[in-house]
Amino acid sequence: MLTIGQLAAYTGVTVRTVRHYHQIGLLPEPERDAAGYRKYGATAVVSLIKIRTLAAAGVPLTQIRPMLDADPATFAEAVRRIDEQVRQEIARLEAGRRQLAQLTAGDGLVLPPEVTAYLDRLRELSVSERMVRAERDGWILVSARWPDRVREWMPGKFAHLDDPRVIRLYELLSELFDSDATTDDPRAHEAADIMAELAEQAYAAGEVDYGAGEDALAFDLLDALAVESDPRAEWMRELMRQRGWAGWNRMERVPRPPT
């Protein structure tokens, strides 16, 4: 007669494992001795070896019991089913591993390379790190919403950087948000003037084509993001409204408020 520890040692498992198998009914509870200790016979050893053989092959514990007294056909079918599951699990892990290999620290974590190149270009142009990060977060939202189209937009964005007004705009905004500027700062007005001008130009060129409905949420998020990163972004929205444009990222004409 074996104690639980001896049984466990003989079959190469832990005592806890044996008790667990009792708990889930995989291995029948044996007789107890006077002290309440479990006493195992040789058949328990044989059962446990069979169980471990299946478990070691990756068979879920819940499916072992039925397999032990199944006919060969049923058994083979179960093996096929389990193998398929394991196969899928492996595939999942390997997909994750490929993702993992792509992971870069910094901006590249969630952005396509075209966008990170754009962000790096902004840094070269001395745009403040704070502004760049705000841009980056904006692009994260954009990439999440339009993952397939974002790459084709980037050349246009790069081209914009050839326009001295755009450069000046980034410069102004960098200064504004890095300082403790207040509402009446003349730089805010200059920035708003440039933005209105650019908006007017884009509008005239028919480039303003924002989808409606679902996209509205994404644009709202972009605007909200700006405000969350710096509450003063709200001023800029107000200044734009005064110039007849609503929104920050999605330009729309609104009636100019009475001055």
Added chain:
Amino acid sequence: MLTIGQLAAYTGVTVRTVRHYHQIGLLPEPERDAAGYRKYGATAVVSLIKIRTLAAAGVPLTQIRPMLDADPATFAEAVRRIDEQVRQEIARLEAGRRQLAQLTAGDGLVLPPEVTAYLDRLRELSVSERMVRAERDGWILVSARWPDRVREWMPGKFAHLDDPRVIRLYELLSELFDSDATTDDPRAHEAADIMAELAEQAYAAGEVDYGAGEDALAFDLLDALAVESDPRAEWMRELMRQRGWAGWNRMERVPRPPT
């Protein structure tokens, strides 16, 4: 401002997932509105996207938080570590899958092919299925204890089957255990005579070399197994003792009891 459902939909996760991330402190709890609803801003969307990017690549949730604000070197190191873990997990599953492919229903589940061949041979010799199963369980114990040596023993076992006395012995035992024979059955005595004869022969040939110590347990298990499969096995042990042999599987000379 987004509700939890909108946030979840936008980032492609379930509401429960978002709450789980709050619970484990991976995503900060946002403000609540008057009704107690969580209200999310755009930064939450950005955070969640970053988190999902890492999680989808197989990074454990507990390790995501530190990685989000780690410098590139630390980040890369963490990626390497995790990749290594995933690699090992994949290796484990694939090992299991190979095991799975080897699994056969029936005797082959836990026994090397040489042994199953031996069992099949017994079946051909009209040994009763009950006896064969008892043999099989015995071999399972033996294979667990001496997994490397069992295969080299099998040729000897096969050779034994050429001895008519061995065949007769299997025949007698099959009959005995399949019937409701009692202690004084003459077949039991004939079987015991054959076994004593074979033991004597093996002993004379110096083939009796049972390790001591640890192996004792295995032999005790084998004897116990026989008794558990049919209590009448105990008689046979008694008959053998009368002929000067102790044990059932491990033959040892004992003083012959006074008759």
Added chain:
DNA sequence: TCTTGACCCTGACGCAGCGTCAACCCCGCA
């Protein structure tokens, strides 16, 4: 004989990453 150390017992929490109730609150619409 007492003590020590190694076992044994039950019961319960913890782990990863959520799924899935349950029971109740809130909002918009008819």
Added chain:
DNA sequence: TGCGGGGTTGACGCTGCGTCAGGGTCAAGA
């Protein structure tokens, strides 16, 4: 004002055990 479809917190369930906590038991040495 009632209804349906949201939302909220809280809690259990899944897998396969590891790991306490808080005991009782056994064999052996001082």
